Amino acid sequence: MDIHILANLSYIVSAALFIFGLKQLGSPATARRGNLLSSLAMLIAVIAGLTAEGIVDFKLIGMGILIGTIIGALAARLIAMTSMPEMVALFNGSGGAASLLVGWAALYGADVSVFAAVTIIIAILIGGITLTGSLVAYGKLSEIVGSGAVVFSGQRIVNSLILIGLVYAGYMLSMDPNPESVWFWIVLGLSLLLGIMAVIPIGGADMPVVISLLNSYSGIAACAAGFAINNNILIVAGALVGASGIILTNIMCKAMNRSLANVLFSGFGAVKQAKSVEGEVKPISPQDAYYILEAASNVCIVPGYGMAVAQAQHVVKELGELLEKNGAEVSYAIHPVAGRMPGHMNVLLAEADVPYEQLVEMDEINPRIENVDVAIVIGANDVVNPSAREDEGSPIYGMPIINVDQARTVFVLKRSMASGFSGVDNPLFFCENTRMLFGDAKESISAVITEFS
Amino acid sequence: MEIVFLTFILVLSIFLGFELISKVPATLHTPLMSGANAISGITLAGAFLSAGLVDDSLAKYLGTAAVTFATINVVGGYLVTDRMLAMFKSKKGGV
Numbered sequence: 393m394d395i396h397i398l399a400n401l402s403y404i405v406s407a408a409l410f411i412f413g414l415k416q417l418g419s420p421a422t423a424r425r426g427n428l429l430s431s432l433a434m435l436i437a438v439i440a441g442l443t444a445e446g447i448v449d450f451k452l453i454g455m456g457i458l459i460g461t462i463i464g465a466l467a468a469r470l471i472a473m474t475s476m477p478e479m480v481a482l483f484n485g486s487g488g489a490a491s492l493l494v495g496w497a498a499l500y501g502a503d504v505s506v507f508a509a510v511t512i513i514i515a516i517l518i519g520g521i522t523l524t525g526s527l528v529a530y531g532k533l534s535e536i537v538g539s540g541a542v543v544f545s546g547q548r549i550v551n552s553l554i555l556i557g558l559v560y561a562g563y564m565l566s567m568d569p570n571p572e573s574v575w576f577w578i579v580l581g582l583s584l585l586l587g588i589m590a591v592i593p594i595g596g597a598d599m600p601v602v603i604s605l606l607n608s609y610s611g612i613a614a615c616a617a618g619f620a621i622n623n624n625i626l627i628v629a630g631a632l633v634g635a636s637g638i639i640l641t642n643i644m645c646k647a648m649n650r651s652l653a654n655v656l657f658s659g660f661g662a663v664k665q666a667k668s669v670e671g672e673v674k675p676i677s678p679q680d681a682y683y684i685l686e687a688a689s690n691v692c693i694v695p696g697y698g699m700a701v702a703q704a705q706h707v708v709k710e711l712g713e714l715l716e717k718n719g720a721e722v723s724y725a726i727h728p729v730a731g732r733m734p735g736h737m738n739v740l741l742a743e744a745d746v747p748y749e750q751l752v753e754m755d756e757i758n759p760r761i762e763n764v765d766v767a768i769v770i771g772a773n774d775v776v777n778p779s780a781r782e783d784e785g786s787p788i789y790g791m792p793i794i795n796v797d798q799a800r801t802v803f804v805l806k807r808s809m810a811s812g813f814s815g816v817d818n819p820l821f822f823c824e825n826t827r828m829l830f831g832d833a834k835e836s837i838s839a840v841i842t843e844f845s
Numbered sequence: 846m847e848i849v850f851l852t853f854i855l856v857l858s859i860f861l862g863f864e865l866i867s868k869v870p871a872t873l874h875t876p877l878m879s880g881a882n883a884i885s886g887i888t889l890a891g892a893f894l895s896a897g898l899v900d901d902s903l904a905k906y907l908g909t910a911a912v913t914f915a916t917i918n919v920v921g922g923y924l925v926t927d928r929m930l931a932m933f934k935s936k937k938g939g940v
Contacts, residue, residue, distance in 0.1 A: 441890030447897030460916025468924035497895035635862025735874030
């Protein structure tokens with residue numbers, strides 16, 4: 393049989409396995425097998441790809457695969473679970489870089505048609521945005537650069553100019569697709585610049601949206617590369633990834649009650665708050681916290697990014713176990729945008745061996761929050777801020793929150809009285825039923841645990 | 846015709862993707878993301894075309910770099926996803 397047909401048949405098998413693998417990712421019980429199937433699909437696609445016409449020199453391919461495997465395997469093995477968002481950002485960037493390079497290399501092909509040229513330019517454009525955007529996101533997440541939003545006047549004008557420049561340069565390049573052309577360098581440069589410009593105005597707390605979006609871009613870039621070189625498996629796989637990223641982006645935006653445009657174009661925290669919060673906070677000692685917890689029969693733990701920073705997931709789980717032994721029902725309520733990427737808290741708690749049945753979503757806990765004796769807020773702030781429900785002047789008004797203020801007692805573990813990432817005061821801290829446990833989250837919980845023994 | 850055919854595949858895949866992914870629970874969003882990320886390394890299959898060229902043009906080296914980046918994405922993405930998923934345990938023990 394013609395090897396070309398054989399390769400395409402393998403692509404069908406591969407596509408089917410990708411789809412089946414993603415389907416199995418839908419449940420924690422089958423997810424691991426799904427991932428395995430998906431990697432098998434990748435293996436088949438890669439082997440089929442190696443049989444493509446024109447490949448005569450396997451030396452450089454082998455070298456590239458070897459280097460990539462070493463770097464990828466080491467990174468995957470060594471990374472700490474708390475640093476997962478940075479890691480995913482870097483991987484996204486590397487996917488973008490690959491698509492960009494495939495597009496660039498395709499420009500050297502003989503007689504590139506206008507259509508092919510357009511897809512090549514799209515691959516370069518989206519690949520470039522993904523690459524530099526992810527690098528900036530990485531910098532913000534790992535706090536190499538400031539994680540706040542960088543906004544300057546005329547930002548939109550500058551961005552619009554870049555976009556117009558890109559469209560024009562892209563048009564010129566597609567008329568004369570030639571890698572030596574000056575228009576090519578302009579497209580490449582502006583794409584890379586646009587990636588940086590697109591991510592700098594986005595603050596740390598909005599990172600889940602950005603990561604999802606960049607994830608989507610890396611898929612779309614692969615799709616465009618697929619069109620550029622006429623390869624259908626790239627299109628199928630790229631579209632699946634693109635769709636997954638867009639869905640996650642959408643979920644994140646909904647969870648913050650903001651439109652995507654609002655997240656992308658306006659720095660957060662610049663808005664003045666209508667109502668300032670007044671009142672007295674009531675600090676509590678670990679010992680008193682213990683007395684209340686010992687009497688509680690229903691405890692709900694609400695983690696946020698602060699838990700990741702304090703690396704407190706293991707002591708949190710230890711506390712949860714002690715409470716269960718004490719006869720209390722323990723659940724972990726997770727807000728969709730808690731942490732720095734979708735599902736960030738779930739992974740950390742899974743690392744600490746919390747069974748996934750105990751992890752509940754916001755919509756599940758809110759109707760029964762009134763039956764919760766103690767809600768323990770660990771390093772979360774905006775996602776439990778009642779202003780989102782009550783204060784129409786608040787910048788986060790309308791954002792769905794976990795209504796911990798309606799629980800019988802709320803413990804807030806907090807380093808200091810500083811406001812959250814959005815810069816909004818949190819009236820929760822001044823509630824009648826709120827007790828503040830100041831200090832490092834990990835140390836505070838350890839102190840409570842010692843009281844139990 | 847080729848273009849129409851490829852676009853046809855694209856449109857169907859997008860719909861399929863939306864159907865598949867919208868059923869994934871929030872608990873698994875991080876592994877979903879890193880798993881999807883690994884899939885986007887499929888560019889690898891395309892990168893071979895340039896990296897395996899016989900001539901010694903710049904395209905060949907661009908292709909090799911693309912192979913390297915895409916492999917990082919694939920290998921790293923799948924391994925880290927597996928590492929995460931292995932941690933998700935049910936109360937009854939096992940997975």
